[in-house]
Amino acid sequence: MDLQEISDRLELKEVVDLFSNDADTKENDKQVQLFTTNGVVNIINDGKVTFTLHGRDEIFKAFSSSMDDYQSVFHMSGQQTVNFTDRTHATGTAYNYVVLVKANADGTTTTTQEGVRYEDRYEKVAGKWLIAERNSHFNWHLEK
Template sequence: MQDNTLEQRIQTLEDKVALKALVDTFANLADQKDLATQSLLFAEDAVVDTYFEGQLFASLRGRKEIQETFTGFMANFETAYHINGQHTAEIDGDRATAVHYCLVVLVNTVDGKKMRNTNGVYYNDEYVRQGGRWLISKRTSHFTWRDTMEMAAG
């Protein structure tokens, strides 16, 4: 980055901020269960591959399938909290890649008991700039661990 012009360095910084805002907006919309709006953060031909403990769980193609599947999944939970951590992005023109870490906390009721599922997740993301805005073109989700426990009555 040191050999780049000031304008190029500023553009890289702006792009990194925009990409971080993209993943944070994704998380907020998931927590609000606004999956229709969230789906617009994906390129029309986006791909999402999801792994649980190293095993492929789902492979989704296209914005419509992503929205339908995410909506069905989130319907299983009363509450969701995405707690985003580090996001390291590499920019290459109108394309970018990133690794993004997240804790995903999901709350549901099973047999009359409130259950909290805490998941350690990291995403390998690919992004594309279309129409002047960054979109997710491919997301590989790795749910690497899960802790499930009954919540105290409150």
């Protein structure tokens, strides 16, 4: 591994972690900047694509509206592996533990916990690594 590859791996880890940080703070305007302009997000439940988002505008609208009902959002980033195709393209897998807390009309809260595996395709654009495609596999879900 040379210094450039080490640097690229650190930058890709930061992209994945910033995605989670920005989700937690609901800064979706920052979050979508981690994608290429024509980035794609596939939401996958039970091994089936539930829906697909194309481009930053569509991703922003979906991410923003999906968090409206939650008073608290928490992502814990886990392991990440990366494979480089060349100096400007890579693929990776990253794991997240996600907790969503929703305030109900009756004053109670509902807490949802999810195990998510991201299968990503990355591109280095103008010297910066971005997510070109994210396959978000929602592997398990607990609600109480």
